[in-house]
Amino acid sequence: KQEVTQIPAALSVPEGENLVLNCSFTDSAIYNLQWFRQDPGKGLTSLLLIQSSQREQTSGRLNASLDKSSGRSTLYIAASQPGDSATYLCAVRRGGADGLTFGKGTHLIIQP
Amino acid sequence: DVKVTQSSRYLVKRTGEKVFLECVQDMDHENMFWYRQDPGLGLRLIYFSYDVKMKEKGDIPEGYSVSREKKERFSLILESASTNQTSMYLCASATPGVHNEQFFGPGTRLTVL
Secondary structure, three states, rough: OOOOEEOOOOEEEEEOOOEEEEEEEHHHHHOOOEEEEOOOOEEEEEEEEEEEEOOOEEEEEEEEEHHHHHHHEEEEEEEOOOHHHHEEEEEEEOOOOOOOOEOEEEEEEEEO | OOOEOOOOOOOEEOOOOOOEEEEEEEOOOOOEEEEEEOOOOOEEEEEEEEOOEEEEEEEOOOOOOOEEEEEEEEEEOOOOOOOHHOOEEEEEEOOOOOOOEEEOOEEEEEEEO
């Protein structure tokens, strides 16, 4: 059974810092990996999707990498801002039409 | 932009009631999903559908059923609500294939008393 772990569970940093969120998964036979952001009481916003054949994806200040063989992904956030404060979730897709298996998230606070 | 809407943001029901949670997407996506999110347990897949009238069990289907009569609409049904079904319910949709990013609705916070 696929298990997804995110480290750290919580992180608080001053504004302007670059930071890295980590995600690991136990079964490397994934279809793709998706990073989401969730604000309190809200739904999920998709940030980046990496196909299993890709190594990284970038969107603005966000960069996600994937090392499928070692079962790891990282989300790099450059020049963090208070508006980046949220919970960040990593999820892997098991098959073409299948659902996602989620990690429990990293709760991020950016101090002004 | 893809839009996934859910019929209610907050819902309060009594134990034993039959509960319907509705989800509608406007992007002609084949695949639709229901998850629940609980503190300490994260998001877990309840059911998914890859076509009209087709459904597959996810990781925690017990106590739930689903209905997909039209492509744009996917309903989650609690036949007899119980207090342990108090949770945040999230619907998602996606296209099949290589770029099958999942898009989520705003969620329904269900309380069963």
